[in-house]
Amino acid sequence: MPSVETLTAQMAEAGQLDEDITTVVRTADDAWVFRFEDIDVELEYSEVSGNLLVAGVIGAPPREGREAVLEALLSYSFLWRDTGGIRMAMTGKGGDVVQLFEVSADNLTPKQLVVIVSNLAANARIWRAFLASGAATEAPSPSPAQFTDFVIHV
Numbered sequence: 001m002p003s004v005e006t007l008t009a010q011m012a013e014a015g016q017l018d019e020d021i022t023t024v025v026r027t028a029d030d031a032w033v034f035r036f037e038d039i040d041v042e043l044e045y046s047e048v049s050g051n052l053l054v055a056g057v058i059g060a061p062p063r064e065g066r067e068a069v070l071e072a073l074l075s076y077s078f079l080w081r082d083t084g085g086i087r088m089a090m091t092g093k094g095g096d097v098v099q100l101f102e103v104s105a106d107n108l109t110p111k112q113l114v115v116i117v118s119n120l121a122a123n124a125r126i127w128r129a130f131l132a133s134g135a136a137t138e139a140p141s142p143s144p145a146q147f148t149d150f151v152i153h154v
Contacts, residue, residue, distance in 0.1 A: 001050040002105050004030055011043070014110035018118060034117040039124050041117040045105060052105045054116055056124040058097040059131055069131065073097060086123065097131070099124060 015024035030045040061069040073088040
């Protein structure tokens, strides 16, 4: 398992590899944020598991069609095998939707970090557009198969 110092150096290097990443900020001893113009992607390292938890806030589901949105999110989470392991959660009752992805930090390169955070940011943009479009009110019973395009690739 890599040390936190090694990961910090990798995070800094990764931030220099993609011009869409505006900055990388260390927010705690074991946590970093990759800032894009329109979204932050948070990473938190667990020395116990050796994994990085990668997360991005999508936003609050709309009041109208909320049940359909929550069903779509649960269906998407159930497809974790097809989506590369992305899961959806909420920060609490009435809170924001958050997408989560866990990856082993062992042998992870700065280039792979860029791919992971960039793909998670792109996926968050798709989900933000979905929430903003009112798509949930147009399709109250979404098919889980329609969400397999929202995947993360390493």
